[in-house]
Amino acid sequence: MKEKWYRRNAFWLVLSLVLALVSAIGASAVQTAGGQITVKEMTWETPSGQSMSALLFKPDTATVENPAPAIVVSHGWFNNKEMQEGNFTELARRGFVVISIDMYGHGDSSPLVAATPELGGTGMYDAVTLLADLPYVDTSRIGITGHSNGARAANFSVALDNEADEQLIASVLLVDNDPIYRDADGEYANVYGARDVGVVAAQYDEFFFRTRDANGVVITNPRDYITTDNAQSFLNYGTDPSGEDARVPGEFYTDGEDGSIRVLWTPPETHPWGHFSKTTVGSAVEFFEESLGAPNPIAADSQVWQVREAFTALGLIAFGMFLIAFTRALLTTRAFAALRAVDLPAAGPAMNRTALIWFWGGLVVSVLISGLSYLFLSNNATIAGIAFVAMPPLFPQGPPFFIGVWAAINGLAALIIVALYFALFGKRNGQTLRASGIAIGGRRLLHSIGLAAVVVAAAFGLVFVVDYFFTTDFRLWVLAVKAFTPEKLLIALPYLPFFLLYFIANSIAINAFNRFTIKGKEWLNTLVLTIGNVFAVIVLVVLQYTTFAVTGATIPWFFGLHSIWLFPVIVILGFAAVFARKIYRSTGNPYIAGFIMGAVVTIISVTNSLTVA
Numbered sequence: 096m097k098e099k100w101y102r103r104n105a106f107w108l109v110l111s112l113v114l115a116l117v118s119a120i121g122a123s124a125v126q127t128a129g130g131q132i133t134v135k136e137m138t139w140e141t142p143s144g145q146s147m148s149a150l151l152f153k154p155d156t157a158t159v160e161n162p163a164p165a166i167v168v169s170h171g172w173f174n175n176k177e178m179q180e181g182n183f184t185e186l187a188r189r190g191f192v193v194i195s196i197d198m199y200g201h202g203d204s205s206p207l208v209a210a211t212p213e214l215g216g217t218g219m220y221d222a223v224t225l226l227a228d229l230p231y232v233d234t235s236r237i238g239i240t241g242h243s244n245g246a247r248a249a250n251f252s253v254a255l256d257n258e259a260d261e262q263l264i265a266s267v268l269l270v271d272n273d274p275i276y277r278d279a280d281g282e283y284a285n286v287y288g289a290r291d292v293g294v295v296a297a298q299y300d301e302f303f304f305r306t307r308d309a310n311g312v313v314i315t316n317p318r319d320y321i322t323t324d325n326a327q328s329f330l331n332y333g334t335d336p337s338g339e340d341a342r343v344p345g346e347f348y349t350d351g352e353d354g355s356i357r358v359l360w361t362p363p364e365t366h367p368w369g370h371f372s373k374t375t376v377g378s379a380v381e382f383f384e385e386s387l388g389a390p391n392p393i394a395a396d397s398q399v400w401q402v403r404e405a406f407t408a409l410g411l412i413a414f415g416m417f418l419i420a421f422t423r424a425l426l427t428t429r430a431f432a433a434l435r436a437v438d439l440p441a442a443g444p445a446m447n448r449t450a451l452i453w454f455w456g457g458l459v460v461s462v463l464i465s466g467l468s469y470l471f472l473s474n475n476a477t478i479a480g481i482a483f484v485a486m487p488p489l490f491p492q493g494p495p496f497f498i499g500v501w502a503a504i505n506g507l508a509a510l511i512i513v514a515l516y517f518a519l520f521g522k523r524n525g526q527t528l529r530a531s532g533i534a535i536g537g538r539r540l541l542h543s544i545g546l547a548a549v550v551v552a553a554a555f556g557l558v559f560v561v562d563y564f565f566t567t568d569f570r571l572w573v574l575a576v577k578a579f580t581p582e583k584l585l586i587a588l589p590y591l592p593f594f595l596l597y598f599i600a601n602s603i604a605i606n607a608f609n610r611f612t613i614k615g616k617e618w619l620n621t622l623v624l625t626i627g628n629v630f631a632v633i634v635l636v637v638l639q640y641t642t643f644a645v646t647g648a649t650i651p652w653f654f655g656l657h658s659i660w661l662f663p664v665i666v667i668l669g670f671a672a673v674f675a676r677k678i679y680r681s682t683g684n685p686y687i688a689g690f691i692m693g694a695v696v697t698i699i700s701v702t703n704s705l706t707v708a
Contacts, residue, residue, distance in 0.1 A: 101427055108420035111413045115557055118410030119565040125403035126180070126567070128188045131155050134566045138203065142224060143215035148203035149196040149222060150176050150566070152187035156390055157231040164236035164387040165192035165229070167222045170370070171243025171271070173494055173704050175202035177568060177577060180407075181376040182240065184400035186383060190390025192232050196222050198248055203580050206491065206708035209484070216252030217244070223252060227263050236387040238266035240379060242369050243302070246272030253287060266386040268379055270295040271369045273303050276325045276333070285333025291356035291386040294329065295375050296320050299643050300366045301655025316647035321361055330357050347385055356386055365640070367659050371572050373398055410561070410569035414576050415670055417557060418691065422550050423681050431546050434539070436683040446611050453520050454609055457512045458627045461604075464508045466631035472501050473657040484707075489589055491707050494660060495700040499593030506597035509604045516608055531607035532683045540686060547690035555698065574663035579702040587701045594697045598671060599689030601628070605672055606679035625672040632661050632668065667696055 127134055135151045157163035166186055170178040176195040183195045198217045200207025208214055215221040219239060227234045241249045246269035253275075256264045267290055274294055278284035296304045298318035306315045306323050320326050321344050327336035332351045342348060344361045351357060362374045369375045377395040384392060426435040446454065472478045481490060482497035490496045517526065528534040535543070555576075561567055562578035569576040605624050613619035639658040642650050649655050675688040 104420055104423045107416060108424050111416035111420055112557075114413035115410055115417070115561065115569075118406045118413060118569065119561040119567050121406035122403045122410070122567040123565040125399055125406065126152070126184050126187075128154075132187050136562075136566055139225065141215055141218065141221035143199075143218075143221050145199055145205040145208075145215065145218065145221070147196065147199070147205070147218050147221060148176065149194050150183065152183050152193040152195070153231065154187055154190050154192065154390070156190050157192050159230045162231050162233040163190055163192050163390050164238070164383075165194070165226045165232040166238040166240060166266075166383060166387075167219055167226065168193060168195045169198055169217075169219055169239075169241035169245030169248050170195075170201065171241070171245050173201075174370075174573075175575070175577070175703060177570065177575065178370050179242070179245075180403055181370065181372075181398075181400045182379050184403055185376055185380050185398055188391070188399070189380065189384070189393050191383065191387070192226070192229070194222050194226060198245065200705045200707060202702075206487075206706040209487075209707045213251040213254075216255055217248040219245070219248040220252035220255045223256070223263050234263065236265055237263050238268070238383055238387055239264055240268035240270060240383075241272075242270040243272055243366065246270055250275055253290070257286070257288070264290060266291045266383065268293045268295070268382050270375060270379070271297050271300055271303060271366050273325070274329050276328055283328045283333050283335050285351075287333075287355075289352040289355045291382075292329075293356070293358040293360070293378070293382040293386075295360045295362065295369065295378050296326070297366055297369060298361055298363045299640075299647075301643075301649055301659065302366060313648065318361075318363075318647050321359065326359060330359055332357060356382075358382060358385075365643075366655065367573060367662070371404075373401070376400065404571065407567060407569055408571040410567070411571050411574065411576060414554060414557070414569045415674070418550065418554055418695070419674060419677050421553055422546070422678055422687065422691065425546055425549060426681055431542070431549075434542055434546055434682055434684060434687070436681060449520065450524075450611075453516050454611075457516060457604075457609070458623070460512060461505070461509060462627060462631045465505050466635055468504045468508075469501055469631070469635060469657070469661075470653065472497060472504075473654055474652055479654075487707055491586060492590075492701055492704045493707075494704050495590045495697070496593075497657075498660060498664070498700065499590045499697075502597035503593040506600035509597075509600040513600075513604050513608045521608065532679070532685050533603060533607050535684060535686070539684075543684060543686045544690055547687055547694065550691050551694045551698075554695065572662070573659070574666055574699075575703050576699055577702055579698070583698070583701050586706060587697045590701065591693065591697045594700075595689065595693035598675075598692040598696070599686060601671060602675040602679065602685040602689040602692075605675050606685045610676070610679070621673060621676045624676075625669050628668040628672045629665050632665050636661050636665070667699075671696075 133153045137151050138146060138148050141147045168179040168182045176197045179195045183193045187193045196218055197204040199205055204218060223237060226232050226237055239249045239252055249267055249269055256262050275286045300317045304317040304320040305313050307313055315323050324336050327342060330342035330348055331339055344359050348357045360378045364372055376398060380395040425431045482493040558576055559578050609624060611620055636658055639650055639653055671692050678688040679685055
């Protein structure tokens with residue numbers, strides 16, 4: 096029976112590698128348009144004295160003899176260059192040269208200098224000057240676009256371009272961030288001059304497109320943005336809109352200086368969906384086709400980037416499969432065979448009434464602590480100050496600190512609950528810490544850490560191989576597993592204890608104290624515990640966006656960014672429960688899964704966030 100199990104695990108290990116390869120080949124084929132676009136990962140020293148990382152997409156049709164229009168695309172805050180896959184895939188296959196940047200502080204670029212966030216347009220304008228030096232770029236047709244704070248970077252870049260001896264930016268598309276409406280004197284003004292400018296203003300944007308009174312009270316919400324003076328002034332080239340006919344979304348206005356364009360779209364979507372929206376990507380294609388002219392025109396609604404996303408999502412699944420299968424495969428080697436359970440521990444039988452009260456009661460209390468602690472931290476000024484400003488050098492990244500503190504609170508709560516369970520019920524009913532796998536001794540604990548280290552290194556080694564040979568990674572929307580620079584490991588160290596505490600405690604709670612059959616089936620128990628892991632998070636997300644959909648505004652005491660951070664958490668916590676159970680069944684050891692998940696999630700967190708110097 097054991098041999099059959101090992102053969103089955105070998106199958107899943109091989110399948111995970113095959114799926115990772117299929118993911119990489121497929122994603123690469125889409126982003127290169129079947130080999131017609133050269134993709135290069137670049138790092139260079141910019142005029143701002145910083146190191147910038149970017150992806151360059153050069154269509155074969157862009158040559159010195161036939162220079163092509165070019166566009167710099169940028170992600171938003173706490174993201175990275177790969178998040179612009181919709182734009183860089185669709186624009187490049189239409190013949191545009193595209194640079195997708197890691198803004199300063201993100202991805203593989205230099206940390207953000209906190210005192211000067213506008214430095215070099217947060218890197219965007221430095222990328223524009225690089226584009227202008229490429230011999231196959233038509234310097235009269237350079238555009239920029241960014242999502243959220245990438246749009247803010249575009250506004251910074253326009254200001255720098257206005258001051259330059261030679262203006263390089265011909266076209267600007269701002270996605271999910273306000274344009275600049277007024278000058279230094281507070282009067283409506285056209286700071287964009289004769290450039291073509293478009294705006295995508297999501298109707299359910301968590302942060303932007305609101306108007307407020309003198310006391311800061313919101314007067315109009317994002318879904319009413321088109322009716323505001325700000326929107327109408329923008330569409331009227333910075334003039335006071337009073338007395339002007341109302342202008343409408345989706346129409347290109349060309350009555351500006353030198354026939355310059357103004358256009359505004361208001362899709363019914365949220366702020367983070369702008370990265371993942373066929374509608375918004377279509378607006379970008381339509382805008383730059385109208386503004387700069389596409390060398391290879393293709394209808395705006397004919398998009399293939401979703402295929403690339405499907406392949407990278409397949410890679411994400413392969414990554415999770417690899418973590419499970421490779422961990423179990425190592426248990427068959429001489430180095431780690433001692434960690435394998437002699438007999439696979441069977442789940443306990445259905446529990447009696449008292450035990451079930453402890454189980455369901457502990458689960459409910461854990462869910463309540465999870466949700467309430469997240470709301471508490473969301474409204475704590477000290478934590479918010481660290482999360483959004485950061486405190487270098489110990490905590491140079493805010494979001495991992497916020498999520499890490501929340502995770503640690505829930506880890507401590509789990510340990511307290513299981514300690515009470517053991518002292519008041521489990522011990523009296525014959526449960527022992529050694530039989531549960533909790534008391535394993537220092538030597539076995541170190542052995543477990545060694546196994547976890549090998550698994551984590553191998554899993555991210557797979558990521559680096561894919562990045563090196565195919566310039567792709569594993570991702571789905573806001574959840575990404577990507578290659579990183581070595582300094583990210585040093586950045587990760589202060590956050591690692593927070594995540595280790597949670598995932599070890601979670602694995603102990605799930606396996607050592609809450610593993611039994613429901614209706615004779617262990618998988619039902621696993622399902623319940625998985626739901627318990629994610630239930631509070633899902634409730635908070637549903638509560639936020641139901642309120643937003645009904646009222647047009649987010650919950651006043653629940654900041655939009657805090658709800659956005661929960662999207663990847665749902666997937667991670669759900670997977671963590673399943674992973675912990677599978678590894679425990681092979682080892683009788685709750686620590687191995689906790690070590691692996693703690694390290695993996697820490698690395699994922701710090702490689703997909705903002706670093707402040």
